[in-house]
Amino acid sequence: MRTTLYGGVRIVDHPDPGNVYKLDLQCLPMIYEFHRHGLLADRERFAQLEVVLNAEILDLNERLAIEAGWEVNAASSDDVRRLLIRELGLSAPLGFQMTRSGQISMDSELLRSMRGQHPAVDMILRIRELRKLLNTYVAKLPQMLNAEGRLRTTFRHTSTETGRLSSENPNLQNIPARTKTGIEIRNCFRAAPGNLLVSCDLSQIEMVLAGHLSGDENMLRAFRDGSDIHTLTAVTAFCLPDSERRYYIRLSDMARREENGEAVVWTEDERRDWKQFKQQKRLPAKTVGFGILYGQTASGAQWNIVDQGGPVLSIEACEGIISGFFDAYPGIRNWMREQESRARTRGMVWDMFGRVRMLPAAMSEIPRIARKAVREAGNMPIQSSAQGIIKLAMAEAMELVKRYRRQNHVVMPLLQIHDELVFEVSEDCAECFAADLRDIMIGCVDLKVPHSASYSVAERWGELK
DNA sequence: CGGGAGCGCGCG
DNA sequence: AAAGCGCGCGCTCCCG
Numbered sequence: 001m002r003t004t005l006y007g008g009v010r011i012v013d014h015p016d017p018g019n020v021y022k023l024d025l026q027c028l029p030m031i032y033e034f035h036r037h038g039l040l041a042d043r044e045r046f047a048q049l050e051v052v053l054n055a056e057i058l059d060l061n062e063r064l065a066i067e068a069g070w071e072v073n074a075a076s077s078d079d080v081r082r083l084l085i086r087e088l089g090l091s092a093p094l095g096f097q098m099t100r101s102g103q104i105s106m107d108s109e110l111l112r113s114m115r116g117q118h119p120a121v122d123m124i125l126r127i128r129e130l131r132k133l134l135n136t137y138v139a140k141l142p143q144m145l146n147a148e149g150r151l152r153t154t155f156r157h158t159s160t161e162t163g164r165l166s167s168e169n170p171n172l173q174n175i176p177a178r179t180k181t182g183i184e185i186r187n188c189f190r191a192a193p194g195n196l197l198v199s200c201d202l203s204q205i206e207m208v209l210a211g212h213l214s215g216d217e218n219m220l221r222a223f224r225d226g227s228d229i230h231t232l233t234a235v236t237a238f239c240l241p242d243s244e245r246r247y248y249i250r251l252s253d254m255a256r257r258e259e260n261g262e263a264v265v266w267t268e269d270e271r272r273d274w275k276q277f278k279q280q281k282r283l284p285a286k287t288v289g290f291g292i293l294y295g296q297t298a299s300g301a302q303w304n305i306v307d308q309g310g311p312v313l314s315i316e317a318c319e320g321i322i323s324g325f326f327d328a329y330p331g332i333r334n335w336m337r338e339q340e341s342r343a344r345t346r347g348m349v350w351d352m353f354g355r356v357r358m359l360p361a362a363m364s365e366i367p368r369i370a371r372k373a374v375r376e377a378g379n380m381p382i383q384s385s386a387q388g389i390i391k392l393a394m395a396e397a398m399e400l401v402k403r404y405r406r407q408n409h410v411v412m413p414l415l416q417i418h419d420e421l422v423f424e425v426s427e428d429c430a431e432c433f434a435a436d437l438r439d440i441m442i443g444c445v446d447l448k449v450p451h452s453a454s455y456s457v458a459e460r461w462g463e464l465k
Numbered sequence: 466c467g468g469g470a471g472c473g474c475g476c477g
Numbered sequence: 478a479a480a481g482c483g484c485g486c487g488c489t490c491c492c493g
Contacts, residue, residue, distance in 0.1 A: 073488095075487085075488055076489060076490085077489085078489080078490085079489095097479090097480070098479085098480090131487090131488090132487080135486095135487060136485095136487060140486095140487090159484085160483065161482095161484095162482085162484095164484070165484095166484055167484085168484095170485085170486085171484080171485045171486070173484075173485085174484080174485070174486085290481095291481060293481090294482040294483095295481065295482075296480090296481045296482090297479085297480070297481080299479080300480055303480080304481085368478090368479070375481070376482070376483095378482085379481085379482040379483080380482080380483090382482090383482065383483060387483095418483085418484090
């Protein structure tokens with residue numbers, strides 16, 4: 001039994017936080033490297049992109065004004081509400097979400113669900129997307145370059161609740177990646193001539209850790225066999241009969257092998273069935289699977305499934321998928337309950353390295369406050385453990401960096417983006433460094449699941465992965 | 466005109 | 478009514 005003070009609170013019987021302090025200390029040399037180097041930017045390319053975006057936004061704004069009959073500011077949710085709800089009378093398939101101040105929310109999730117009712121919806125979405133990219137990144141970042149044309153960020157390593165790093169002035173952990181224009185922004189960052197960018201990330205690390213921490217046998221087996229987790233969840237959650245179960249698991253296996261570059265022969269029926277299963281069953285199951293790690297409820301899942309192009313499901317159906325997930329992986333349910341109980345009875349949870357998060361709110365008598373804390377309790381050990389693994393890898397990778405430097409190679413640690421590390425490395429050894437880095441990210445910790453990491457090498461950031 | 470709340474959205 | 482975890486940051490709107 002150990003009694004210590006943590007955050008000014010006396011607590012009994014919790015893991016030794018000594019390892020955490022060591023972890024945080026050991027990753028500092030690499031953070032120093034991040035600060036020292038910065039990312040090389042392509043001014044020319046930024047400038048070109050800025051012209052293109054400006055033109056498209058201007059054009060869209062004009063067309064929106066014609067459509068509406070007045071000058072709508074897409075960045076003003078008041079304007080958007082006035083146009084779409086009051087003047088055009090549009091409605092959402094799942095009803096409206098309210099903001100804290102009691103207004104109907106006009107966020108992109110809701111707008112996407114109203115697509116097709118009126119052309120103004122798509123225009124507003126597109127204007128929003130482009131304005132965000134232009135104002136936050138394309139017009140802003142080039143002003144922040146140093147004399148060498150490199151962009152430096154500041155990482156904070158003591159500011160988050162889960163041990164994650166945060167990045168500010170500017171934030172280089174949220175550079176766009178998901179859209180076509182976003183990738184063009186990433187392509188404005190590059191390695192210097194003679195160098196290449198290397199990135200390596202931990203695959204599905206949070207789901208892997210859910211398996212490791214809970215010890216759930218079904219999930220461990222699934223990861224060991226390399227089967228598709230979301231298909232397994234789907235067939236259980238939707239209560240498919242045995243024959244269909246086996247059929248779809250076989251199809252998911254074929255899809256995986258095909259992705260790995262194997263030649264796979266599909267019949268026409270199989271193709272059609274897989275495509276339908278993927279959209280109608282696997283997508284909801286996948287969405288729920290991620291949501292569960294955040295404590296998502298049925299109504300949250302319902303919105304999310306629609307948002308990602310899945311079917312409109314009833315609340316009952318969503319509840320069914322969530323409980324189906326827990327039936328497929330009962331160990332996860334028990335583990336989640338254990339975190340909830342730690343939060344409710346002791347006001348704290350901790351991760352696999354002993355990092356503690358105090359959650360006194362979980363003891364609150366106000367249900368909304370307590371529920372929020374319980375969600376945080378379920379997520380923290382997973383997010384925090386993932387971060388611990390990356391910090392271990394950062395410490396070990398620093399030795400790798402020194403070894404390469406002794407052989408006169410250029411190696412510049414550039415960024416940590418939560419489950420990913422980015423380096424700039426001389427081109428003659430980039431591939432080799434990447435493989436060594438991957439081995440460190442896998443080997444730095446021993447989990448019940450053999451986890452994996454994947455790397456990528458390219459000249460420009462947007463070409464990675 | 467600066468500060469801050471509220472909203473929205475980029476990333477993992 | 479509430480609504481999914483962790484961040485940083487830009488714009489709008491309102492206040493002093």
